[in-house]
Amino acid sequence: MNRNDKTARIAHVFSGTFVHSTLRAAVEILQNCVLGVDDKGKIAFIENHQDVVSLSEIWGFETSDIKQLGQYEFLMPGMVDTHIHASQYSYTGTALDLPLLEWLNTYTFPVEAKYKDLDFANNVYTKVVRRTLKNGTTTACYFATIHTDASLLLGELADSFGQRALVGKVCMDCNSAVPQYKESPRECKEETDRFIKELLKKEYPNVKPVVTPRFAPSCSSSLLSELGEIANNNKLHIQSHISENKEEVELVKTLFPDCKSYTDVYLKHNLLTDKTVMAHGCHLTDEELEIFRETGSAISHCPNSNISICSGMLNVRNILNHKVKLGLGTDVAGGYSPSMLDAMRRTIDTSKALTIQDPQHKTLSFEEVFRLATLGGSEALSLDDQIGNFVVGKEFDALRVNVCVPDGPIDLFPGECPKVILEKFLNLGDDRNITEVYVAGRQVVPFPDTK
Numbered sequence: 290m291n292r293n294d295k296t297a298r299i300a301h302v303f304s305g306t307f308v309h310s311t312l313r314a315a316v317e318i319l320q321n322c323v324l325g326v327d328d329k330g331k332i333a334f335i336e337n338h339q340d341v342v343s344l345s346e347i348w349g350f351e352t353s354d355i356k357q358l359g360q361y362e363f364l365m366p367g368m369v370d371t372h373i374h375a376s377q378y379s380y381t382g383t384a385l386d387l388p389l390l391e392w393l394n395t396y397t398f399p400v401e402a403k404y405k406d407l408d409f410a411n412n413v414y415t416k417v418v419r420r421t422l423k424n425g426t427t428t429a430c431y432f433a434t435i436h437t438d439a440s441l442l443l444g445e446l447a448d449s450f451g452q453r454a455l456v457g458k459v460c461m462d463c464n465s466a467v468p469q470y471k472e473s474p475r476e477c478k479e480e481t482d483r484f485i486k487e488l489l490k491k492e493y494p495n496v497k498p499v500v501t502p503r504f505a506p507s508c509s510s511s512l513l514s515e516l517g518e519i520a521n522n523n524k525l526h527i528q529s530h531i532s533e534n535k536e537e538v539e540l541v542k543t544l545f546p547d548c549k550s551y552t553d554v555y556l557k558h559n560l561l562t563d564k565t566v567m568a569h570g571c572h573l574t575d576e577e578l579e580i581f582r583e584t585g586s587a588i589s590h591c592p593n594s595n596i597s598i599c600s601g602m603l604n605v606r607n608i609l610n611h612k613v614k615l616g617l618g619t620d621v622a623g624g625y626s627p628s629m630l631d632a633m634r635r636t637i638d639t640s641k642a643l644t645i646q647d648p649q650h651k652t653l654s655f656e657e658v659f660r661l662a663t664l665g666g667s668e669a670l671s672l673d674d675q676i677g678n679f680v681v682g683k684e685f686d687a688l689r690v691n692v693c694v695p696d697g698p699i700d701l702f703p704g705e706c707p708k709v710i711l712e713k714f715l716n717l718g719d720d721r722n723i724t725e726v727y728v729a730g731r732q733v734v735p736f737p738d739t740k
């Protein structure tokens with residue numbers, strides 16, 4: 290209970306039930322506890338409620354300022370969406386009738402080409418940041434489009450609404466199907482440099498650039514090498530797609546005949562680092578997973594998208610057995626839901642479908658999936674030293690959940706313990722149950738304009 294940082298003041302103290310994951314326990318439920326957040330947005334203490342009076346003396350807060358959580362409320366860490374296309378949000382919930390490569394050519398590239406228009410970008414990007422925050426996504430790893438100014442605008446909006454974000458200006462210099470939606474190799478490099486420089490210059494505390502080659506079929510070998518160099522020289526995050534559907538895997542074999550596998554393409558271009566997150570990976574071999582483990586690269590599992598556009602079913606258990614970092618993603622708009630609660634449910638559905646196919650398959654539990662959406666996501670983005678669970682010194686990214694809101698989606702019955710209440714929220718809850726959202730100690734939901 291020692292107070293090390295004598296300069297920080299306490300900004301919030303909550304009392305009640307806290308639910309989070311640790312390295313040892315997929316779900317740890319802390320009842321009758323108090324959690325303090327300092328004015329720098331960091332968790333200052335998490336202790337037993339019986340020590341509240343001495344805590345208030347040590348930290349200099351009034352016990353009357355404590356926010357008391359009700360019987361059906363708890364705090365949980367904010368959810369981490371490790372893969373979402375902000376630019377595809379306008380058609381979320383539609384256009385799910387084609388497989389990946391046709392889907393890209395028919396729906397995605399024509400829409401993404403519109404982001405030259407900053408008014409269009411402003412409208413969609415405002416809506417996606419608000420919608421995801423309201424649904425409890427405190428950290429989002431975004432794909433924007435090839436347009437630098439619109440991508441910078443996405444960063445500005447995430448910062449102003451208070452969402453933690455990695456923002457990627459998409460890079461692609463190959464697109465024979467929709468040739469108006471690509472850049473020349475030179476433009477790609479120059480605009481990526483400009484994007485990184487201008488975004489870093491803003492000094493947003495929680496919004497950073499991520500180097501974003503769209504996927505191997507959209508990028509020349511020289512562009513992939515340039516991007517690997519930029520990311521490594523500036524120690525930046527990297528995101529892309531890998532082995533989403535079988536047709537794409539075959540295409541990559543023909544485009545990169547000198548590479549042993551899809552993973553080898555990215556490895557050879559220095560794009561697999563411990564700050565890399567690759568979406569999907571449904572068809573990776575065990576040999577490729579070994580490369581992921583060795584390089585510390587992560588996979589973003591996007592089950593809604595994988596089922597919606599019939600790409601495949603990722604065996605998450607196998608990924609975890611290979612000790613590869615894994616988080617969950619909505620993959621809006623291949624995935625039709627912007628909610629990470631949906632991503633958790635679809636993760637369990639896919640795991641159950643694999644168990645139906647093979648009864649030896651060990652189905653994921655709701656506790657494991659809760660960990661993937663929070664701590665797992667923070668590990669996948671190499672942000673687990675800052676966020677992911679309630680540990681002293683980490684940033685306070687949190688959701689206040691009330692499973693018993695008036696006219697809400699959940700009915701409770703006598704005698705239900707906190708773990709059952711958590712399970713009901715994960716399976717039945719929605720944004721009505723997420724009454725407050727905090728990022729780095731700042732309350733960002735309810736939005737200031739609706740309070």
Ligand SMILES: O=c1[nH]c(=O)c2nc[nH]c2[nH]1
Nearest residue numbers: 397503504530594620623
């Ligand atoms: O689900 C996906 N969405 C995309 O936009 C994309 N681009 C390449 N591969 C992709 N997969």
Ligand SMILES: [Zn+2]
Nearest residue numbers: 374530568620
């Ligand atoms: Zn994607």
